[in-house]
Amino acid sequence: MRVAVAGAGGFIGGWLARRLIFEGHEVVCADIKPLSEWYQVHENSDNRILDLSKYESCLSFVSGAEQVYNLAADMGGMGFIETHKAECMLSVLINTHLLMASREFSVKRFFFASSACVYNASKQNTNDVVGLKEEDAYPAMPEDGYGWEKLFSERMCRHFYEDYGLETRVARYHNIYGPQGTWDGGREKAPAALSRKVASAKLSGKNEIEIWGDGEQARSFTFIDDCIEGTLRLMNSDVREPLNIGSDEMVTINRLVEILEEIAGIQLLRRYNLDAPKGVRGRNSDNTRVRELLGWSPITGLEKGLGETYRWIESQVHSSMKPLT
Secondary structure, X not given: OEEEEEOOOOHHHHHHHHHHHHOOOEEEEEEOXXXXXXXXXXXXXXXXXXXXXXXXXXXXXXXXXXXXXXXXXXXXXXHHHOOOHHHHHOOHHHHHHHHHHHHHOOOOEEEEEEEHHHOOHHHXXXXXXXXXXXXXXXXXOXXXXXXXXXXXXXXXXXXXXXXXXXXXXEEEEOOEEOOOOOOOOOOOOHHHHHHHHHHHHHHHOXXXXXXXXXXXXXXXXXXXXXXXXXXXXXXXXXXXOOEEEOOOOEEEHHHHHHHHHHHHOOOOEEEEEOOOOOOOOEOOEOOHHHHHHHOOOOOOOHHHHHHHHHHHHHHHHHHHOOOOO
């Protein structure tokens, strides 16, 4: 079928487009960035530079598509979303106009990439939290800015189905990581940022690492292969409610660093920056519902996924380093 992937120049969008092309679909890819800044550019897709916050762009992008995947958003790791709340919230224009265009062209199915940042912050105050269930998004107290945009856009998807019959699917992603993604510049998430720091320390000989907070913040991290598999299973299911797509293997940031040290074969002196952005104290995915409704949950262990991610980022760090003179 003809499938439109918004945000295809980004990390998850690039991998999703690759999978859809592999499955034989006609894929239209769109991103606001120039092609030179896309993480993956696929020769067998229709690649377009579009500002999808504009309704007219969404109309041209969606025309003829049977399915639309919206992974386009202005976002990044905790260091970005805590300091760019307005920019993150403006992403609501993308989802709004994509929904309107999809209704205009009678798209069969629409996917929205939401986030675990929609969950009530009061349930994430300790680092030994239980997994977050889908109903824990209400009463609403999401991450300020980014989380509110995601939660509002979830509701829009719901009401476009209720009012117009547009089949919508919503995934709440939990810390997706892997190769071919953001690893520097301020928008990277914890696995990529720490991989970069470990690789830089190893390659430069400066055997120390800065950790934001005290390192006891706890998270679960989901490898990109599992993210794509869960996304496709959800899109092709009859499940209209938001579902967690995330690992339930929770670790502290300190433990994440330990695993990366083991992969890199190095031990580093740790410096803790207690003034840096830290996010919630603990967050984990409860996968009860996704197992019940899709018969599936993520399978990639953290050591395996981090190994692939670290090796790719180490190669990027090595390529970016200035030669010694």
